[in-house]
Amino acid sequence: MGIYELSAKELGEKIKKKEISSEEVVNAFYKRIEEIEKKIHSFITLTKEEAIKQAKIVDEKIRKNEPVGELAGIPIAIKDNLCIQRIRTTCGSKILENYFAPYDATVIEKLRKADAIFVGKTNMDEFAMGSSTETSYFGLTRNPQNLEYIPGGSSGGSASAVAAKEIPFALGSDTGGSIRQPASCCGIVGLKPTYGRVSRYGLVAFASSLDQIGPLARDVYDCALLLKIISGYDEKDSTSINLPVPDFSQGLQGLKGLQGIKVGLPKEYFIEGIEPEVEKAVKEAAKVLAELGAEIIEISLPHTEYAVATYYLIAPSEASANLARYDGVRYGYRSTFNVQRSTLEEVYERTRGEGFGVEVKRRIMLGTYALSAGYYDAYYLKALKVRTLIKKDFDEAFKKVEVILTPTAPTPAFKLGEKLDDPLKMYLSDIFTISANLAGIPGISIPCGYTGGGIHLPIGLQILGKPFTEETVLKVAYAYEQTMNGKRITDNDK
Amino acid sequence: MKITKKDVEYVAKLARLALTEEEKEKFCSQLNQILLYMEKLNELETKDVPPTSHVLALKNVWREDEVKPFTHTKEILKNAPEKEGNYFKVKKVIE
Structure with missing residues (x-):
């Protein structure tokens, strides 16, 4: 080796x-x-x-x-x-x-x-x-x-x-x-x-x-x-x-089973658009956790379908403010276009126009628009309010369960170039991960299977936890991983 | 179309972004498509919902205002596109 x-x-x-x-x-x-x-x-x-x-x-x-x-x-x-x-x-x-x-x-x-x-x-x-x-x-x-x-x-x-x-x-x-x-x-x-x-x-x-x-x-x-x-x-x-920071890896040693742990499966994560192989792999993983002693409970996160719209207003808005610092003054690229005759403001605009790539520019535009006079309430403030609802979904769910089990993404990896020219399609591929950021909770992705048809792409299982319970998230992930080790996780080609 | 090319030019000006004609056209149609999707949020009644700008219940975080030594001046200036002495150099700002 x-x-x-x-x-x-x-x-x-x-x-x-x-x-x-x-x-x-x-x-x-x-x-x-x-x-x-x-x-x-x-x-x-x-x-x-x-x-x-x-x-x-x-x-x-x-x-x-x-x-x-x-x-x-x-x-x-x-x-x-x-x-x-x-x-x-x-x-x-x-x-x-x-x-x-x-x-x-x-x-x-x-x-x-x-x-x-x-x-x-x-x-x-x-x-x-x-x-x-x-x-x-x-x-x-x-x-x-x-x-x-x-x-x-x-x-x-x-x-x-x-x-x-x-x-x-x-x-x-x-x-x-x-x-x-x-x-x-x-x-x-x-x-x-x-x-x-x-x-x-x-x-x-x-x-x-x-x-x-x-x-x-x-x-x-x-x-x-x-x-x-x-x-x-x-x-x-x-x-x-x-x-205090727990000794996360020490906490894993000697771990036996998942007795008493309640695991939630949110019904909104198993809907149209999710690839059948992904759904199958995640549901099988839930069975493995049940065999380890965990109790599997169906839960609801009703505002899941609004997460992408919420996120793609809040994140670009914050980004448009954070990226204002790239102006070619203190560090980074500075445009030299028509350097003798241009004003400072033209230098800013050229520097940013030439220095940023297309996706960054698109998000700065989206964020600037959402924060601009006349649109702030309709877009940015609205998104902040829906963020409250998304966070509440998790607060409610975590009264019933310790962790939540979902697919990490609705599909396995897609082909190079497939979504590059369709920003909305690209954004929608984040549907299962962004809620955790909006709610501020911890989450882990671990492998739980492979796709078939000779393409052989990994499938990810996401485990979400309450704020500052990384220890629990890691324990559930570790118990699953240890059980699957040697067994070879679901491989649809075999 | 909700957003016109004129809107794109206005927002680009606010963001200090020089865009090519091609970018303006592209962003115009893509921003319309994206914002149409965002309309989805209007399905929700949020009149009485407080906004969440931050998940932590943080208020101002105070600390003593102490002078600490700063020694990175040279390294910071190394990154400057243009400098003079210990200063960043830019185009004349006032006429």
Whole structure:
């Protein structure tokens, strides 16, 4: 078995026991990256020199039996909207093509303290606006499970890197499903924490009331391991919450069954438009949880059908304000068109017109319109009110159940190019993930099957929990994963 | 059509976005299509529903106003498209 096949947990143990050095591990992953990166394009920037340097420092500490962090010597990939000091942070955009972050994001600081090794920055939809990683200025990413299909988005580079074993785990960000949906498409595990669990300081803002940073990994345990490191209060993010951080991975050990856990199946998630294979796989997963002792209860989230419209008013509105900072003054691209004769205002307009891609411009237009005089009440305020109703649906449901089980997406990954020119169709593919962002609750996506017909695409199971109950969400996911291990999850070709 | 090309030009001006003719046409039809879908929200009566701009029950978060050392000036200026000394340089703003 190659080094790159090992999980983060296994790598960490071997490095600490001196069975293998961090340098060897890091080199093994770069070798793997060199072999397959041409086919899938998970990364925008690779930082090999710096990574090897850091690995040697960790190896030296271990050799001298000095104390090391919890992720000592383990390589990790970072979505390219998270700032790492002195490394390029592009957000997949031309406007930030040459932006070098002058500081570390809080999650990066925490990973440094844990002695993790940063291998590179992963590809993403421009400014995290997309569900397919096709809108990156630096070119698209392919799904390692089937190269003709999208890896999902916007954290598609992080998901494809984990799925192709270019890295044991990675960080992504999730504003409307951007961790869970690519995890589902690529057949890995991805978790969006509760809003406020992880500091957003150093995450390039898209929609500030919805954005959360979270882990993508090959299994639930590694996901929990990484979540613990990045969680916690940060005075630099006034929306991060001062609550104790549980030892998420420790909590999984010795877990036996799911007795007493109530699991809700919302009827509004199994409707027309959902692919039969997806429905079948999720319902089978519910049966597995029932066999483990969980009680399955049908519930209702009546405002589900309004989530897409609500989200695609709120998120672009917040984005149009957040992206006002890209004006070519302090950093980023500046247009040089007709430079002698144009006014400052024309420079702003040109810079933004040339620097942003089409999807980002479309959303800035939509958000600006929804916030503009005469339309604010009809669109933005209306959406905020419906957001209250969507949140109430969950409050009510969580009086009856501890977790909610749904498909992560109505279909498996779609073909490259299939929805690129139809924005509404693309937006509708987020239907099952965005409610969690609107309500601020945690959610995980884990693989629960494959499609048939020789196409062989993974199907994702989403488990949603009450605010700040990532422990419960992880436990249910872990119990399911452990039961399915070795059994091979539903494969319609077999 | 709810949104006309003139509306698109007005909103683009508000957003400080220079759009090509082709983009204006495309956004005009796509924004109409998207906003038509948003009409769905009007099926719901929300007169007495309070808005949720944020899921956390946060009010102002206060802290002491303390001076902390700042050492990244050079690195920040490295990203500037144009600079002079320790300043960002832009076109003349006042006539």
